[in-house]
Amino acid sequence: MQIVEKSSFFVIPFILFVVGVIILFGRKKDYFDSFLTGAKNGATSAVSLLPTMCALIVGVSMFTGSGIGDFISEGLSPFFDRIGVPSEILPLILTRPISGSASLASLGEILSRYGADSYPALCASVIVASTDTVVYVISIYFAKSKLKKTRYALPIALFISVFSVFLSCILVRAFF
Amino acid sequence: MLGKCFSVFCLSSIAYALVFGDLRALCDSVLLGASKSVTVIISIIGFMTFWNGVMEVLKDSGIISFLSRLLTPLLKHIFPSSFKNKVARDEITACISAGVLGLSNATTPLAISAIEKMNEGRSSSYATKDMITLAIIGCACFNLIPTTIISMRVSQGASISYEIIVPVWICSFACMSLGIILSRVIGAFSADR
Numbered sequence: 001m002q003i004v005e006k007s008s009f010f011v012i013p014f015i016l017f018v019v020g021v022i023i024l025f026g027r028k029k030d031y032f033d034s035f036l037t038g039a040k041n042g043a044t045s046a047v048s049l050l051p052t053m054c055a056l057i058v059g060v061s062m063f064t065g066s067g068i069g070d071f072i073s074e075g076l077s078p079f080f081d082r083i084g085v086p087s088e089i090l091p092l093i094l095t096r097p098i099s100g101s102a103s104l105a106s107l108g109e110i111l112s113r114y115g116a117d118s119y120p121a122l123c124a125s126v127i128v129a130s131t132d133t134v135v136y137v138i139s140i141y142f143a144k145s146k147l148k149k150t151r152y153a154l155p156i157a158l159f160i161s162v163f164s165v166f167l168s169c170i171l172v173r174a175f176f
Numbered sequence: 177m178l179g180k181c182f183s184v185f186c187l188s189s190i191a192y193a194l195v196f197g198d199l200r201a202l203c204d205s206v207l208l209g210a211s212k213s214v215t216v217i218i219s220i221i222g223f224m225t226f227w228n229g230v231m232e233v234l235k236d237s238g239i240i241s242f243l244s245r246l247l248t249p250l251l252k253h254i255f256p257s258s259f260k261n262k263v264a265r266d267e268i269t270a271c272i273s274a275g276v277l278g279l280s281n282a283t284t285p286l287a288i289s290a291i292e293k294m295n296e297g298r299s300s301s302y303a304t305k306d307m308i309t310l311a312i313i314g315c316a317c318f319n320l321i322p323t324t325i326i327s328m329r330v331s332q333g334a335s336i337s338y339e340i341i342v343p344v345w346i347c348s349f350a351c352m353s354l355g356i357i358l359s360r361v362i363g364a365f366s367a368d369r
Binding site: 009011012015016018019022023026028029031034036037038039040041042045046047050053054055056057058059060061062063064065066067068071087095098099102103105107108109111112116121122125126127129130132137138140141142144145146148149150151152153154156157159160161163164166169171172173175176 | 181182186190192193195198201202209226233237287301307310313316322325338347348
């Protein structure tokens with residue numbers, strides 16, 4: 001297990017090493033220009049997230065602040081506890097399949113409310129990192145080709161989404 | 177969809193606060209939430225900028241097309257009809273390689289164009305098996321480094337940050353494999369129309 005954990009520190013240095021070598025020795029073009037182009041796009045897309053994030057974080061924050069979040073979580077917690085899922089991550093489970101910015105908003109709320117190293121926060125981080133927003137992905141992938149009948153795509157995607165919630169919680173308990 | 181999400185959160189919170197009388201907490205949470213959104217964006221903006229730059233270098237230098245060649249033998253089994261008929265082969269491999277490297281901005285347009293290619297010359301409004309498999313792989317979004325999540329965790333003072341990479345790999349890989357298996361098994365029982 002320790003070797004596995006150590007290996008996670010090598011991924012970023014390894015990729016940066018490759019990039020450094022490419023920029024230094026690449027002949028085809030000036031690769032630092034590529035870096036700057038990509039970085040500019042990254043900055044723009046991060047900033048363009050703000051309006052959506054603002055609305056959704058206010059929504060999630062009202063949901064937890066008004067007490068209704070706790071009310072529902074408490075009601076569900078005997079059930080959630082039995083299956084090993086912390087009931088604090090309920091807003092995240094509800095928003096994850098639908099929207100990436102909404103689930104980032106819920107994750108931000110969970111991280112600051114319960115502490116980044118707490119059990120709910122770790123589960124939430126693994127859930128958000130390991131699956132995408134399935135409803136959004138399915139609808140946007142097929143929309144342009146006007147394929148209305150997506151057959152069994154959505155049921156499988158939602159099943160995976162639920163499965164990832166369980167598996168993430170199990171993995172968090174096994175690792176940390 | 178997002179609008180609905182927002183309204184549901186808003187209206188249910190207001191209704192609950194009106195009934196149980198904690199309007200002060202509700203008002204506070206509106207103000208705090210709005211300012212928190214800026215903190216969240218600031219926590220991801222730096223690393224997103226940097227990482228997108230890094231990925232652009234990998235893309236321009238041809239590493240992605242190298243990765244595509246490595247993945248081809250595997251993908252042949254996952255998308256049997258597209259690879260046999262040589263339809264959208266390059267689009268599919270490019271899309272999946274971009275996904276593995278965590279280029280989420282590039283993955284979606286590539287997947288959309290792959291599905292458009294697979295749909296050329298068809299008049300049915302039903303998705304084919306290979307299209308569904310591609311969408312399921314998109315849902316599991318297997319990527320090497322969950323950069324956004326790590327940078328959010330680091331900015332919130334987490335001591336466990338990079339260590340989440342391994343559980344994320346396991347979870348994402350398991351979801352992806354399960355999705356592919358389910359999609360192939362169910363696909364075996366229904367014909368493309």
